Amino acid sequence: MKSRNIIVIGGGASGIAAAISAAREGANVIVIEHKDRIGKKILSTGNGRCNLTNENMDARYFRGDDTTIVTEVLNEFGYSQTKQFFEQLGVILKNRQGYIYPISDQASTILDVLRMELDRLKVKVCLEQHVVSAKKNTKGFQIITDKGRYQCDALILATGGKASSVLGSDGSGYVLAKQFGHQISPVVPALVQLKGKGNYFKQVAGVRTHAKVSLYENETFISEDTGELQLTNYGISGIPVFQISRYAAKGLYEKKKINVVIDFIPSMTEDELYTYVNERVKTHGEKKTEDFFVGMFHKKLISMFLKEANIPFSTPVHMIPHEDLKRMLCLCKHFTVVIEGTNDFEQAQVCAGGVRTTEINPKTMESLHESGLYIAGELLDIDGICGGYNLQWAWSTGFIAGENAAKGSNL
Ligand SMILES: Cc1cc2nc3c(=O)[nH]c(=O)nc-3n(C[C@H](O)[C@H](O)[C@H](O)COP(=O)(O)OP(=O)(O)OC[C@H]3O[C@@H](n4cnc5c(N)ncnc54)[C@H](O)[C@@H]3O)c2cc1C
Numbered sequence: 001m002k003s004r005n006i007i008v009i010g011g012g013a014s015g016i017a018a019a020i021s022a023a024r025e026g027a028n029v030i031v032i033e034h035k036d037r038i039g040k041k042i043l044s045t046g047n048g049r050c051n052l053t054n055e056n057m058d059a060r061y062f063r064g065d066d067t068t069i070v071t072e073v074l075n076e077f078g079y080s081q082t083k084q085f086f087e088q089l090g091v092i093l094k095n096r097q098g099y100i101y102p103i104s105d106q107a108s109t110i111l112d113v114l115r116m117e118l119d120r121l122k123v124k125v126c127l128e129q130h131v132v133s134a135k136k137n138t139k140g141f142q143i144i145t146d147k148g149r150y151q152c153d154a155l156i157l158a159t160g161g162k163a164s165s166v167l168g169s170d171g172s173g174y175v176l177a178k179q180f181g182h183q184i185s186p187v188v189p190a191l192v193q194l195k196g197k198g199n200y201f202k203q204v205a206g207v208r209t210h211a212k213v214s215l216y217e218n219e220t221f222i223s224e225d226t227g228e229l230q231l232t233n234y235g236i237s238g239i240p241v242f243q244i245s246r247y248a249a250k251g252l253y254e255k256k257k258i259n260v261v262i263d264f265i266p267s268m269t270e271d272e273l274y275t276y277v278n279e280r281v282k283t284h285g286e287k288k289t290e291d292f293f294v295g296m297f298h299k300k301l302i303s304m305f306l307k308e309a310n311i312p313f314s315t316p317v318h319m320i321p322h323e324d325l326k327r328m329l330c331l332c333k334h335f336t337v338v339i340e341g342t343n344d345f346e347q348a349q350v351c352a353g354g355v356r357t358t359e360i361n362p363k364t365m366e367s368l369h370e371s372g373l374y375i376a377g378e379l380l381d382i383d384g385i386c387g388g389y390n391l392q393w394a395w396s397t398g399f400i401a402g403e404n405a406a407k408g409s410n411l
Contacts, residue, residue: 003027006405007143007152008129009176011038012168013391014377015158017398018405022156023121024107026407030152031123032145034168039111041160041167043392046099050107052227053082053395054099054388061389063246064357064382065185070393072362077396089113098389109207125293133161134176136370154372154405155293158398161351161378163189173379177355181369185356185381188221188253189348190246191390194260196235196337200308204300205233212266215261217251236260236337243385246352249342258339273329277324281325285318285344292317305331351392354381364404367396372408374401 004027008015011033023029031038035401054061057079059070083093083100091113092103102109118125129145134155136142141155159173174184211229213236215222225240244260251258265273284292290313293302306313309328311320343349355375359368367373376397384390 004153004408005140005151006030006154006156006402007032007141007150008156008158008402009134009143010158010160010168010173010377011035011042011125011127012158012160012377013394014160014379014398015156016118017395018124018156018158018374018376018402019263020114020117020121021399022403022406023123023402025403027402028156029121029123029402030150031118031125032129032131032143032150033125033127036128038125038127038340041108041164041169042111042114042391044164044263046101046125046388048107049105049393050110051099051101051388052086052093052110053079053100053392055079055095057389057392061387062382062384062393063190063352064354064380066357067382069360069362069380070382073365073393073396076363077399079392081399082392082395084327084401086110086113089117105321108163113403119128119352130177130251131172133179135179136372140372154374154407154408156374156376156398156401157379158376158401161187161354161380162345163191163348163351163378164346166273166346169378174354177379180373182359182367183356184374185351185353186250186253187351188246188249189209189345190249190352190383191242191349192245192249192347193232193237193343193384194235194241194245194248194337194339195341195343196260196338198337200304201231201235202233204231204304206296208238209264209298209301210266211240212263213240213244214253214261214263215259217247217256219257219259222251229262235339236262239386242349244329246383248339250340250352252339260339262335262337264297264335269301270330270333274326277325277329281317287314287391288314289317289320290314305338307388308335315316342357348382349386350378350383352381352383354379357381363400365396365401365408366404374405376401 160169162171212226214224225243227240230238
């Protein structure tokens with residue numbers, strides 16, 4: 001049987017996985033990439049260490065308008081297949097509390113073994129060619145780049161979204177998907193910092209502290225996370241903020257009111273905090289308010305709490321009216337930040353939104369609009385939380401798309 005000619009647009013994680021799986025099935029594969037090298041984003045992942053998947057892999061860690069596709073995709077190619085895939089390529093993996101990295105702690109290890117596999121399989125990689133259009137014709141698909149034309153039997157769109165465009169994903173994939181009739185759910189930045197309203201941010205910039213952040217949309221609770229919160233001169237950052245950020249971005253896009261309530265001392269309930277502070281007043285009550293809380297909170301936070309609660313800095317704590325003290329403690333547990341925006345796509349690690357998953361066959365990643373067209377990776381309307389889930393989505397969908405494109409599964 002004549003082997004199929006397959007073109008993969010985009011040489012990122014999903015495109016490389018697709019090219020490898022298609023070539024392993026015997027297809028002739030070309031990857032078209034507009035950057036000067038493939039896999040640029042992979043090199044930036046996990047702070048240069050590449051958190052490529054997570055031991056706790058489950059559909060509940062993925063978001064999107066319709067996430068039913070995720071379970072089927074992970075059943076087909078999930079954590080264990082990913083682990084096996086990289087181990088077979090020669091990578092020893094390291095498990096850090098469920099987060100999986102190459103033992104070298106170098107993202108370049110992952111890109112290197114992928115490139116070696118592409119070479120072994122004789123996948124042709126065309127660099128510095130921007131795909132401007134793709135359409136179906138009688139012989140399959142015609143792809144037009146800024147440098148030439150290509151023809152193929154099956155086409156895989158793996159262009160990524162539009163987060164961190166400096167690494168290649170400039171949003172052009174949405175235009176290509178639309179050319180085939182796909183609908184795009186609104187695309188917003190995710191895994192991104194949040195901008196807050198308030199003139200206290202400059203004063204507390206640089207503080208890192210363990211906290212719980214809870215996101216409310218029009219006063220309704222939506223999501224929460226606990227971890228190291230970072231305060232910046234414009235708002236809030238850190239892993240727990242990243243985890244809730246896609247809901248903030250979506251809510252703001254829909255013109256909803258978004259608040260984040262910070263609990264600066266999640267290890268104690270409100271009652272425990274009051275009891276503890278009342279006891280502390282008995283032994284340290286003669287201290288000035290600004291000194292009394294040293295040992296409980298970062299110094300910059302103490303100043304912010306006192307200012308916001310309107311409590312003088314130099315009055316001994318035992319002279320502060322009980323109600324005032326209670327008001328300040330309430331602030332420590334429920335510090336409300338009005339969210340005005342997110343940082344932009346350039347600072348975001350991923351996008352929320354993208355090609356609607358209801359238009360994709362979850363078993364093959366084939367488009368339900370166009371037979372022979374497959375879509376993989378972040379271009380789809382699925383975003384994972386921090387922790388290796390987004391790369392997992394890229395490997396899984398890429399692998400499935402490549403395999404099925406090569407086999408020629410049809411609608
Ligand atoms: C700083 C940073 C750190 C991250 N860390 C992690 C992490 O540790 N773990 C994790 O799971 N996820 C992480 N992510 C997210 C993860 O990297 C992405 O979700 C994943 O790489 C998406 O893969 P993709 O193949 O779908 O898209 P991309 O990796 O964006 O690849 C798309 C490719 O297509 C090319 N392309 C686009 N349009 C065209 C066109 N028209 N013509 C030709 N080529 C085109 C682009 O140049 C690019 O190479 C991180 C992201 C960032 C930005």
